[in-house]
Amino acid sequence: MYALADCNNFFASCERVFRPELNGKPVIVLSNNDGCAIARSNEAKALGIKMGDPYFKIKPIIERNNVAVFSSNFALYGDMSARVQEVLRGFAPSVEVYSIDEAFLDLTGMEADFDALAKTISRECRRLTAIPVSVGISPTKTLAKIASKLCKKYPKLQGGCFMYRPQDIEKVLRTFPVEDVWGIGRRSFKKLADMGVKTAWDYCQLQETTVRKLFNLPGFRTWKELMGIPCIEFEDMIEPKQSICISRSFAHEVTTLQEFTEQIATFASRATAKLRAQNTLATEMAVFAMTNRFKESLPQTSGGLYTVFPDGAADYRTIVTSAIKTARSLFRPGFGYKKAGVVFTKIIPAEGASASIWADTDTMERDENLSKVLDTIHKSFGNGALLWGAQGDGQFHMAQEHRSPHYTTLWSDIPKVTVK
DNA sequence: TCTGGGGTCCTAGGACCC
DNA sequence: TCTGGGGTCCTAGGACCC
Numbered sequence: 001m002y003a004l005a006d007c008n009n010f011f012a013s014c015e016r017v018f019r020p021e022l023n024g025k026p027v028i029v030l031s032n033n034d035g036c037a038i039a040r041s042n043e044a045k046a047l048g049i050k051m052g053d054p055y056f057k058i059k060p061i062i063e064r065n066n067v068a069v070f071s072s073n074f075a076l077y078g079d080m081s082a083r084v085q086e087v088l089r090g091f092a093p094s095v096e097v098y099s100i101d102e103a104f105l106d107l108t109g110m111e112a113d114f115d116a117l118a119k120t121i122s123r124e125c126r127r128l129t130a131i132p133v134s135v136g137i138s139p140t141k142t143l144a145k146i147a148s149k150l151c152k153k154y155p156k157l158q159g160g161c162f163m164y165r166p167q168d169i170e171k172v173l174r175t176f177p178v179e180d181v182w183g184i185g186r187r188s189f190k191k192l193a194d195m196g197v198k199t200a201w202d203y204c205q206l207q208e209t210t211v212r213k214l215f216n217l218p219g220f221r222t223w224k225e226l227m228g229i230p231c232i233e234f235e236d237m238i239e240p241k242q243s244i245c246i247s248r249s250f251a252h253e254v255t256t257l258q259e260f261t262e263q264i265a266t267f268a269s270r271a272t273a274k275l276r277a278q279n280t281l282a283t284e285m286a287v288f289a290m291t292n293r294f295k296e297s298l299p300q301t302s303g304g305l306y307t308v309f310p311d312g313a314a315d316y317r318t319i320v321t322s323a324i325k326t327a328r329s330l331f332r333p334g335f336g337y338k339k340a341g342v343v344f345t346k347i348i349p350a351e352g353a354s355a356s357i358w359a360d361t362d363t364m365e366r367d368e369n370l371s372k373v374l375d376t377i378h379k380s381f382g383n384g385a386l387l388w389g390a391q392g393d394g395q396f397h398m399a400q401e402h403r404s405p406h407y408t409t410l411w412s413d414i415p416k417v418t419v420k
Numbered sequence: 421t422c423t424g425g426g427g428t429c430c431t432a433g434g435a436c437c438c
Numbered sequence: 439t440c441t442g443g444g445g446t447c448c449t450a451g452g453a454c455c456c
Contacts (some may be wrong), residue, residue, distance in 0.1 A: 023442060028422095030424085031423085031424035031425075032424050032425065033423090033424070034422080034424095035422075035423050036423060036424060038424065038425095038456095051425085052424085053423090054422070054423040054424075054429090055422065055423080056421075056422035057422085057423080065425055072424085072425095098455090098456080099427095099455080099456045100456075101456075102456075182454095182455080183454070184454090185454045185455080185456085186453090186454090187452080187453060187454085188454090190455080216430065216431075216453090217429090217430065217431090217454080218429070218430070218454070221434090241426095241427075241428095242427090242428080243426090243427070243428090244426090244427095245425080245426055245427080246425090246426090247425065247426085248424085248425080249423085249424065249425090292423090293423090294422090294423060339424090341425090399422085
């Protein structure tokens with residue numbers, strides 16, 4: 001038996017925790033650079049604001065309905081997420097954090113009134129973090145996801161739904177839209193629509209050979225999971241990332257080599273911090289950039305260049321220097337770059353890695369020591385405390401006009417309470 | 421004016437091996 | 439004229455997730 005705990009409208013809910021006067025009112029959170037709507041309160045959804053709608057297109061709706069608008073504040077969301085996870089860990093020995101706002105709980109072997117348990121987990125998350133959470137419990141992860149979605153649809157479930165008996169599951173699947181099933185994306189939905197498959201139940205009625213042929217292994221797993229046969233593994237071990245990417249859209253188009261390399265150096269430095277945090281080395285790095293594809297009248301370019309570190313690298317000096325060098329080769333004058341990034345694609349464990357006989361071990365040791373010092377300073381004083389000169393101001397040049405304070409992670413932003 | 425960011429897994433096909 | 443059989447590894451691209 002698995003539980004899925006899913007935070008409702010998570011980013012919008014985080015903002016409301018510290019702005020309770022916004023409860024019951026429409027709230028949206030924008031993507032980085034204030035580009036699109038990426039979270040919406042129920043009231044905002046009811047106004048017809050869709051996931052991914054460009055901000056400038058929905059501005060009339062926002063102004064007419066007095067929608068509260070926030071730039072994304074990931075320091076806040078990450079911290080609130082950790083609080084919810086802590087509450088969840090109190091209910092199950094093993095928890096798989098699936099995303100910033102969702103976690104699976106392994107309830108295998110547990111004997112409990114699962115319907116009551118689901119409601120209790122939801123209530124405790126709300127009580128201890130002020131975040132509304134929908135908890136679905138069922139024999140497979142895919143069904144647990146569906147159960148949690150039912151909570152959002154039916155308030156009378158009080159945030160918890162246990163779905164177990166075959167006749168109950170069938171009843172739900174018969175009306176559950178197939179495109180809302182976990183693992184069925186836009187492409188598959190199109191194919192299914194052409195075949196007349198509308199509900200999750202219709203999907204279950206397809207022949208095994210048809211499913212395997214048209215939707216391959218992932219679609220086949222979903223098919224079995226819907227029928228109550230678990231085949232998506234529970235993964236509570238945190239594995240090191242196989243790729244690490246830092247990329248951003250810019251507030252304005254970047255046209256100078258100076259600003260371009262400064263931004264790339266900043267991406268590279270942040271990516272290196274992530275690489276080091278999981279104790280891994282990068283053997284390949286890509287630097288990529290593109291112009292604004294929506295401005296068709298302007299000259300367009302898009303592409304990237306690779307750098308190889310044969311022995312693997314994880315020190316700031318090597319990586320930032322290489323990134324800048326690569327950025328200089330990539331940059332073409334006359335173009336306005338709108339987005340760029342740095343990606344490590346081939347990551348290996350630092351443990352047991354050995355340098356080639358040609359390596360300059362003295363320099364490597366010095367670079368590694370310097371990197372350790374940087375890590376320590378960043379940990380105590382924040383990411384921007386000490387920068388490479390090549391990073392310029394060390395900031396991402398994004399638009400963030402509506403960002404809320406870092407209520408829970410910065411001393412100066414902690415809410416003050418005045419008692420009269 | 422203004423359109424996000426960061427991941428994983430699977431598959432087919434090419435390159436290569438003996 | 440006729441040109442094997444069996445395997446692995448790697449990569450790009452597709453599809454999906456939040």
